[in-house]
Amino acid sequence: MSEFKTQLLHYQNFLHQIRAFFYSRKVTEVKTAALLSNPISDVYIDSICAIVNKEIEKTKSLYLHTSPEIEMKKFLARGSGDIYQICSVYRDNEQGNQNFNEFTMLEYYRLDFDIHKLIDEITDLLVKLGWRHNIKRISYKEAFIKYTGIDILQTDFDALKSIAKSHGLSVEFDWIEDLQMLLFIHLIEPQLKDYPACFVYDYPKQQCALAQIDGQVAKRFELYLNGVEVANGYQELQSAEDYRHRFNNELAKRKQLSKSTSTIDEQFLQELKEDLPFCSGVAIGIERLFSLIGL
Amino acid sequence: MAKYSTSQFKNGLKLMLDGKPCSIIQNEIVKPGKGQAFNRVKFKDLITGKTLEKTFKSGESLEGADVMELEMQYLYSDGSSWYFMDPSSFDQHELDQAAMGTAINYLVEQDNCIVILWNNNPISVTPPNHVILEVADTDPGLKGDTAGTGGKPATMNTGVIVQVPLFISIGERVKVDTRTNEYSGRA
Numbered sequence: 001m002s003e004f005k006t007q008l009l010h011y012q013n014f015l016h017q018i019r020a021f022f023y024s025r026k027v028t029e030v031k032t033a034a035l036l037s038n039p040i041s042d043v044y045i046d047s048i049c050a051i052v053n054k055e056i057e058k059t060k061s062l063y064l065h066t067s068p069e070i071e072m073k074k075f076l077a078r079g080s081g082d083i084y085q086i087c088s089v090y091r092d093n094e095q096g097n098q099n100f101n102e103f104t105m106l107e108y109y110r111l112d113f114d115i116h117k118l119i120d121e122i123t124d125l126l127v128k129l130g131w132r133h134n135i136k137r138i139s140y141k142e143a144f145i146k147y148t149g150i151d152i153l154q155t156d157f158d159a160l161k162s163i164a165k166s167h168g169l170s171v172e173f174d175w176i177e178d179l180q181m182l183l184f185i186h187l188i189e190p191q192l193k194d195y196p197a198c199f200v201y202d203y204p205k206q207q208c209a210l211a212q213i214d215g216q217v218a219k220r221f222e223l224y225l226n227g228v229e230v231a232n233g234y235q236e237l238q239s240a241e242d243y244r245h246r247f248n249n250e251l252a253k254r255k256q257l258s259k260s261t262s263t264i265d266e267q268f269l270q271e272l273k274e275d276l277p278f279c280s281g282v283a284i285g286i287e288r289l290f291s292l293i294g295l
Numbered sequence: 296m297a298k299y300s301t302s303q304f305k306n307g308l309k310l311m312l313d314g315k316p317c318s319i320i321q322n323e324i325v326k327p328g329k330g331q332a333f334n335r336v337k338f339k340d341l342i343t344g345k346t347l348e349k350t351f352k353s354g355e356s357l358e359g360a361d362v363m364e365l366e367m368q369y370l371y372s373d374g375s376s377w378y379f380m381d382p383s384s385f386d387q388h389e390l391d392q393a394a395m396g397t398a399i400n401y402l403v404e405q406d407n408c409i410v411i412l413w414n415n416n417p418i419s420v421t422p423p424n425h426v427i428l429e430v431a432d433t434d435p436g437l438k439g440d441t442a443g444t445g446g447k448p449a450t451m452n453t454g455v456i457v458q459v460p461l462f463i464s465i466g467e468r469v470k471v472d473t474r475t476n477e478y479s480g481r482a
Contacts, residue, residue: 044330096323178331
C-alpha cells in the first residue's frame with residue numbers, strides 16, 4: 001500500500017472514531033450552510049467574500065463561514081438538542097506554519113454542560129482517540145501567577161503596559177485584552193510546551209468573545225497540545241440582547257481599526273426570541289488535533 | 296537603514312533591537328483563534344552571542360542593522376588587541392578581547408575566519424568549524440595504547456585545554472572542532 005493511501009486510511013479512522021464517540025453519546029451530526037449573508041463580526045477574524053449570480057444579473061455578496069457557530073446556534077434555538085459538525089471553514093488574512101485560509105473544524109454543543117463538564121468530555125474524546133499523556137488544567141489566572149507572578153485579573157491597562165515595557169515589548173494597544181494576549185503569548189504559551197495537553201480556563205472578562213461572564217472571568221477555555229492552541233470553548237451566551245451587545249462591540253472595534261464592517265445577522269437574533277438553552281460549545285481544529293494526537 | 300516589517304522577517308535577517316545588532320534565528324507566527332496575529336521571534340545578539348526572545352504585533356517594524364560578515368585573515372595579537380586583514384581590500388581591523396570571545400582559543404596566525412562588522416566596526420569573530428592546533432603540553436600517554444579508548448587533557452599552543460586520546464604527545468598537531476571544543480583527529 002502506498003504511504004499516501006496509508007495516511008488516508010489513518011485519517012478516515014480518526015474521523016470515524018470521532019463520529020462513533022458522538023454517536024454513542026447521542027450527539028447528532030448536522031450540516032449547516034457554508035455560504036452566509038453576513039460576514040463574521042469578530043475583530044480579528046476576516047470572512048472571505050464570494051460574489052455570486054453576476055451573469056444572471058442578481059449579483060450579491062456572500063461570505064464563506066469562518067466557523068459554523070451562528071448557524072449551529074440557530075439549530076439549538078430550534079430545539080436540535082446536542083449537535084456536532086465536522087466541516088471546512090475559511091478565513092481571510094491568515095499566515096504562518098499553523099494557519100491557513102481553509103481548515104477543518106469540529107464544532108459541538110452540549111445542553112446543560114458547563115465548561116468543566118465539557119472539558120471532561122473532550123478529555124474522554126482525546127483518550128478515545130489514543131491520547132496517552134497527562135492532561136492538565138490550569139486557570140488563566142493561575143498560569144500567570146505561576147509563570148510571571150502577575151495577577152492578570154487585577155492588573156489594569158497602564159500597569160500591564162509597564163510590564164510589557166519591562167520585557168521590551170510593544171505597548172501600542174487600543175484595548176487591554178490585546179495586551180493580555182501579547183503577554184500570554186510571550187510569557188505563558190512557550191511554557192505550556194512542557195505539558196503534552198493543557199486546558200486553560202476562565203479567561204479575563206475582556207476576552208469574553210461569546211462566552212458568559214461570571215465576575216472577573218469569562219467562562220471560556222482553550223486546549224493546548226504541545227503549546228499549540230487546538231480548541232476554544234465557551235459556556236454560551238443565551239439572550240439575543242447579549243449577542244447584540246457583543247456583536248456591536250466587535251464591529252465598533254473593527255471600525256476603529258478601519259477594517260470592513262457589516263450589519264448584524266438579525267435573523268439569528270430573531271431566532272433567539274426565546275433564549276438559547278443553557279449549553280457549552282467548543283471548536284476544535286481537526287488538522288492540528290490529528291497531527292498532534294500521534295505524539 | 297531600511298525598516299523591516301514583521302512580514303519580511305526571516306532567519307538571518309539583521310535588525311536593531313534595543314540599540315543592539317541582532318540576527319533572527321527563529322520566527323514563529325502565532326494567531327490566537329480570537330486575537331490578532333503576533334510574531335514570536337528568537338534573536339541572537341551579535342555582540343554577546345546571547346539568545347533573546349521577543350514577541351511583536353504582526354505589522355510592527357524594526358530598523359535593519361548595518362551588519363556585514365566578511366572572511367578575514369588573522370594576522371597577530373599584541374596581547375590586548377587582535378589584528379585581522381580583509382584580503383579583498385587589505386584593510387586591517389582591530390578586535391578587543393570581548394569581541395574575540397572564545398575565538399581566542401582557536402585562532403593561529405594566518406587562519407581565515409568570519410568577522411562581523413557593525414557600522415564598519417568589528418564586533419565578533421567566528422573561527423572555522425575545524426582548526427589545526429599543536430599540543431603544547433600533556434601527560435605522557437600509556438605505552439601501547441593506540442586504540443584511543445581513554446582520554447586526557449592537553450593544552451594547545453593557543454592555551455585552550457582539549458580532551459585528547461592517550462596516544463597523543465607533545466608537539467603533535469591535532470584537529471579540533473571549535474563548536475564543541477572536541478578533538479576530532481590527528482592533523
